[in-house]
Amino acid sequence: MQNSPMLHIGRFAALGFTQILVLNNVQFGGYLNPYIYILFILLLPLRTPPLVMILSGFAMGMFIDLFTGMMGLHTAATLFVAFYRKRIMKVVIGVREEDYLGTPGIRDLGPWRFFYYAGAATLTHHLLVYMLEVFTFINFWSVMLRTLANSMVSVVFIMVAMVLFERRRHG
Amino acid sequence: MHRIVAFFLKQYPFFLFLLLEIVAISLVINHNNYHKGVLRLGVSEVSGTTYEIWSHITGYFSLHQQNRALAEENARLRSQMPDAFKASDRKVFVRDDTVYQQQFEYVSARVVKSSVNRQRNILMIDKGVNQGIAQNMGVMGSDGIVGVVQSVSANYALVLPVINVGANIFARLKSNDQKGIVSWNGASYHYAQMKGIPGHILVEQGDTIITSGQSVFFPEGLCVGFVTDYVQSPGDNFYTIRLRLGVDFNSLNHVYVIRNLMADEQHNLLKENGDAE
Numbered sequence: 001m002q003n004s005p006m007l008h009i010g011r012f013a014a015l016g017f018t019q020i021l022v023l024n025n026v027q028f029g030g031y032l033n034p035y036i037y038i039l040f041i042l043l044l045p046l047r048t049p050p051l052v053m054i055l056s057g058f059a060m061g062m063f064i065d066l067f068t069g070m071m072g073l074h075t076a077a078t079l080f081v082a083f084y085r086k087r088i089m090k091v092v093i094g095v096r097e098e099d100y101l102g103t104p105g106i107r108d109l110g111p112w113r114f115f116y117y118a119g120a121a122t123l124t125h126h127l128l129v130y131m132l133e134v135f136t137f138i139n140f141w142s143v144m145l146r147t148l149a150n151s152m153v154s155v156v157f158i159m160v161a162m163v164l165f166e167r168r169r170h171g
Numbered sequence: 172m173h174r175i176v177a178f179f180l181k182q183y184p185f186f187l188f189l190l191l192e193i194v195a196i197s198l199v200i201n202h203n204n205y206h207k208g209v210l211r212l213g214v215s216e217v218s219g220t221t222y223e224i225w226s227h228i229t230g231y232f233s234l235h236q237q238n239r240a241l242a243e244e245n246a247r248l249r250s251q252m253p254d255a256f257k258a259s260d261r262k263v264f265v266r267d268d269t270v271y272q273q274q275f276e277y278v279s280a281r282v283v284k285s286s287v288n289r290q291r292n293i294l295m296i297d298k299g300v301n302q303g304i305a306q307n308m309g310v311m312g313s314d315g316i317v318g319v320v321q322s323v324s325a326n327y328a329l330v331l332p333v334i335n336v337g338a339n340i341f342a343r344l345k346s347n348d349q350k351g352i353v354s355w356n357g358a359s360y361h362y363a364q365m366k367g368i369p370g371h372i373l374v375e376q377g378d379t380i381i382t383s384g385q386s387v388f389f390p391e392g393l394c395v396g397f398v399t400d401y402v403q404s405p406g407d408n409f410y411t412i413r414l415r416l417g418v419d420f421n422s423l424n425h426v427y428v429i430r431n432l433m434a435d436e437q438h439n440l441l442k443e444n445g446d447a448e
Binding site: 021024025027031032033050051053054058061065066067068069070071072073075076079080083132133134135139142 | 191290359
């Protein structure tokens, strides 16, 4: 049950619609926009075949792009994170044998390891989104600042979502 | 040969990733060139409907403010109606339709989707080709100009607002007619920048900046914003003026699309003389 495709499809829809209908309307001073939908990618089991990872990343990003009218922007960033997720994870926290058994959430990784993993992935994703959005290097520092600030907000939202919705291990 | 095929088969996820990434990035590049809104046209029908349903729901939360804004505007418009004026002297009060030919028509529309926190913000309104909206029509709110229609589908249109780093609006200072160009630097959605005002001109805080009437999109005299401060960099002959935009893009709901009945004529005249924008 824990890794059934239906669970992931449900998560795709729930996070996707939360993102476009609720979080995209959340404006902190007109600068920040929390992105929570990449949680869908982060929580796919580590054993997911690469092909499925790539298609999931593409589909998730495309879904957000279609609804925000920013063609390609989220797709490029989400696809990148989906493909290099394991590598990011390896660099930041290292992957252990037992990590391959379940979903890389707080329950299996522990709060800190998940926090570092989610933080690094979010930072990568945001950097790509903001760099591609302006598509120049002239506002480099403003892009960096945006990336950092927005990543912090997004990670807070991701952690809160995990604490609220991740099912506890029984027994 | 066999080895090459085997290599590609083994590494296929990477090549698939690369291919899709190139597709995505080329979409971004195409999108940046904002006259190529074509790709998004089919899409905007679907997403437009979704957002419209959602904005019907969330619209109830701001009904109070919306009503007040509309009532205020009604009052202002009423005060401009003929009934509100008393004819001072019949003998000199001339009104002749052959003298005043209507140039601009206004179509009201609702914003169904907007953003203020991107570099390239975009608005979606609930009127499209079926309602007579076309590309390159100006859009204004009750507090000033909003932007220009960028692409249209059957029942929706995308508007490139002032708060998009790709937007340039011809404007002038109301007090002394000096013309310049208003653009946005991607920071706060309350403020825009105006360039092109020569340094010897006297600019004052609070001066109103209005549309210059030089573009085909907008009639002359629509509010753009108000001067908050201005600087002149050393070695630069022109001011950089920071202005507070008249429109609050975060609470924008009702807008008017401006149809210039003489746009074609103006375009053709320019084109004939080889000066097509």
